[in-house]
Amino acid sequence: xxxxxxxxxxxxxxxxxxxxxxxxxxxxxxxxxxxxxxxxxxxxxxxxxxxxxxxxxxxxxxxxxxxxxxxxxxxxxxxxxxxxxxxxxxxxxxxxxxxxxxxxxxxxxxxxxxxxxxxxxxxxxxxxxxxxxxxxxxxxxxxxxxxxxxxxxxxxxxxxxxxxxxxxxxxxxxxxxxxxxxxxxxxxxxxxxxxxxxxxxxxxxxxxxxxxxxxxxxxxxxxxxxxxxxxxxxxxxxxxxxxxxxxxxxxxxxxxxxxxxxxxxxxxxxxxxxxxxxxxxxxxxxxxxxxxxxxxxxxxxxxxxxxxxxxxxxxxxxxxxxxxxxxxxxxxxxxxxxxxxxxxxxxxxxxxxxxxxxxxxxxxxxxxxxxxxxx
Amino acid sequence: xxxxxxxxxxxxxxxxxxxxxxxxxxxxxxxxxxxxxxxxxxxxxxxxxxxxxxxxxxxxxxxxxxxxxxxxxxxxxxxxxxxxxx
Numbered sequence: 001x002x003x004x005x006x007x008x009x010x011x012x013x014x015x016x017x018x019x020x021x022x023x024x025x026x027x028x029x030x031x032x033x034x035x036x037x038x039x040x041x042x043x044x045x046x047x048x049x050x051x052x053x054x055x056x057x058x059x060x061x062x063x064x065x066x067x068x069x070x071x072x073x074x075x076x077x078x079x080x081x082x083x084x085x086x087x088x089x090x091x092x093x094x095x096x097x098x099x100x101x102x103x104x105x106x107x108x109x110x111x112x113x114x115x116x117x118x119x120x121x122x123x124x125x126x127x128x129x130x131x132x133x134x135x136x137x138x139x140x141x142x143x144x145x146x147x148x149x150x151x152x153x154x155x156x157x158x159x160x161x162x163x164x165x166x167x168x169x170x171x172x173x174x175x176x177x178x179x180x181x182x183x184x185x186x187x188x189x190x191x192x193x194x195x196x197x198x199x200x201x202x203x204x205x206x207x208x209x210x211x212x213x214x215x216x217x218x219x220x221x222x223x224x225x226x227x228x229x230x231x232x233x234x235x236x237x238x239x240x241x242x243x244x245x246x247x248x249x250x251x252x253x254x255x256x257x258x259x260x261x262x263x264x265x266x267x268x269x270x271x272x273x274x275x276x277x278x279x280x281x282x283x284x285x286x287x288x289x290x291x292x293x294x295x296x297x298x299x300x301x302x303x304x305x306x307x308x309x310x311x312x313x314x315x316x317x318x319x320x321x322x323x324x325x326x327x328x329x330x331x332x333x334x335x336x337x338x339x340x341x342x343x344x345x346x347x348x349x350x351x352x353x354x355x356x357x358x359x360x361x362x363x364x365x366x367x368x369x370x371x372x373x374x375x
Numbered sequence: 376x377x378x379x380x381x382x383x384x385x386x387x388x389x390x391x392x393x394x395x396x397x398x399x400x401x402x403x404x405x406x407x408x409x410x411x412x413x414x415x416x417x418x419x420x421x422x423x424x425x426x427x428x429x430x431x432x433x434x435x436x437x438x439x440x441x442x443x444x445x446x447x448x449x450x451x452x453x454x455x456x457x458x459x460x461x
Contacts, residue, residue, distance in 0.1 A: 060427070091422070
């Protein structure tokens with residue numbers, strides 16, 4: 001079994017692949033794929049190890065999904081990309097596909113996609129054709145749950161963080177930048193909000209059932225009842241079947257706070273997670289705090305956090321790391337990777353203790369995903 | 376009729392910047408274009424049949440406001456990817 005890692009980097013101007021050496025110390029870069037396209041996510045299917053899906057659009061052209069069955073050597077476009085049902089003028093239109101998640105291991109051709117405006121789509125044929133998940137997209141509460149186009153992220157509210165329960169294909173969590181976390185237990189037919197305990201400083205009702213701004217939600221693969229969430233208003237953990245989130249970000253240093261976009265978990269140890277704090281003060285600069293980048297790790301499910309910044313610039317480094325731009329790999333010790341909006345890729349091969357820059361001069365990075373590189 | 380294709384869409388036309396399509400309305404021309412160059416239509420027309428924000432379609436030199444625009448056999452259809460760089 002190889003310990004080599006391949007990174008799929010999605011950027012505002014295309015996608016690049018980074019192939020790590022055996023030590024994960026240097027990465028050979030290739031690309032661009034879809035040069036000039038706005039690529040929000042590139043994801044390898046762990047069920048076959050060779051199918052890649054990429055979510056793309058351009059400044060001019062509408063959204064689509066590209067598929068590769070040979071790990072990116074050749075690509076074909078979806079014959080029916082995610083799109084709302086036609087209702088005529090005034091109807092919703094997908095602006096961009098933001099998020100891609102492979103389906104459950106028992107459903108080898110199923111994929112899920114999240115879009116802006118916020119909606120959920122599903123493919124049953126490996127990404128060639130996509131259907132609207134009507135149970136969510138046409139739910140009587142859809143408008144109330146998702147808000148309008150003015151809500152959410154500056155370039156449009158996002159449906160993201162699609163987590164398929166490894167124990168049950170019909171149990172799925174999603175996150176929305178305007179709406180919060182929602183859950184289905186029947187494969188998408190019915191949905192319920194899951195936001196109790198989450199602060200919503202921007203809403204008049206502090207105990208609102210929905211309307212929250214989830215930035216990134218991760219169901220732990222080794223302990224699926226545990227979910228971590230980086231929210232606009234802090235870092236949270238929930239232990240199902242409880243329905244109330246605990247703000248584990250309260251244990252972060254006060255001068256750092258607990259705002260950020262991404263959160264990633266150790267693939268085997270459910271107590272270990274990493275965040276990349278972003279400045280959430282005043283007008284929300286969303287950069288490394290005081291220009292001093294740092295990752296924070298918990299090893300006790302959020303009871304305490306430790307700073308990890310060895311190898312990072314010591315000052316004047318104003319990084320922004322977006323919600324899908326941080327990931328872990330499959331190797332022991334676990335590798336960590338993230339990309340910045342200034343086009344740098346940083347890596348750690350020792351669970352965050354030391355960091356090195358492995359690529360730079362790329363466009364604005366939207367997403368970084370990692371996969372085992374075949375030998 | 377002749378259809379002029381901008382560079383962002385030539386991946387659908389085998390790199391050709393001018394292709395043939397037929398139809399009495401812009402909608403029909405685009406449907407024919409889609410039959411000949413699968414996938415091209417959705418990149419410029421959304422699922423509600425609206426012309427996407429940064430796409431402009433000219434029929435015989437006239438800016439088309441909707442897909443109902445009539446097209447004469449002598450007209451040229453010009454697809455323009457309007458300013459949206461950077």
